[in-house]
Amino acid sequence: MQTPLLPDRINPWQLAAENGRLDGELPLTALPRLAALLNDAGGVVRVALAAGTDGQGLPFIGGALRTEIELICQRCLGPLRLALDVPVRLGLVHSEAEFDRLPDEYEPLLVPENSASVTDLVEDELLLALPQIPSHADPQECEANDYGTPGPAALDAENRQPFAVLATLLRDSKRSN
Numbered sequence: 001m002q003t004p005l006l007p008d009r010i011n012p013w014q015l016a017a018e019n020g021r022l023d024g025e026l027p028l029t030a031l032p033r034l035a036a037l038l039n040d041a042g043g044v045v046r047v048a049l050a051a052g053t054d055g056q057g058l059p060f061i062g063g064a065l066r067t068e069i070e071l072i073c074q075r076c077l078g079p080l081r082l083a084l085d086v087p088v089r090l091g092l093v094h095s096e097a098e099f100d101r102l103p104d105e106y107e108p109l110l111v112p113e114n115s116a117s118v119t120d121l122v123e124d125e126l127l128l129a130l131p132q133i134p135s136h137a138d139p140q141e142c143e144a145n146d147y148g149t150p151g152p153a154a155l156d157a158e159n160r161q162p163f164a165v166l167a168t169l170l171r172d173s174k175r176s177n
């Protein structure tokens, strides 16, 4: 079965008006801001999004993004595989002034012009879904990576968290106003 190709750019307003879909896969390497934070940028994101207009006449894009990524555990600094299943519920707005009018179940997608990048959209949603401080759920996995043994790697911990800051910045910029 062939994977359908995703367009580079879409007109979200038109996609919503036509009840269009975005189905396909994107390599993680196509998402540079995310890939820079990963220990291993192999793999793909499965995109399954549908656009439409809700009962209140609001244009939206909803669905899910699924991927498996590898981060660095902030406790033991060992590799941490993480499956992400990210629900997407974006309400389209022309300007930041419209953020307040969007019902709570939507996250705003600012589309001032009739064009939006599909990779940016997917990448923003995945960045927001990253854990602030990724760590193994099972402490035994950290022990398997010699956690507790002091070493030069431990000094690196502070420098390994740029993505936590990035995700916070992104969230603040999206939710302000």
Ligand SMILES: [Zn+2]
Pocket (backbone or CB within 6 Å): 073, 074, 075, 076, 077, 078, 135, 136, 141, 142, 143, 145
């Ligand atoms: Zn760990």
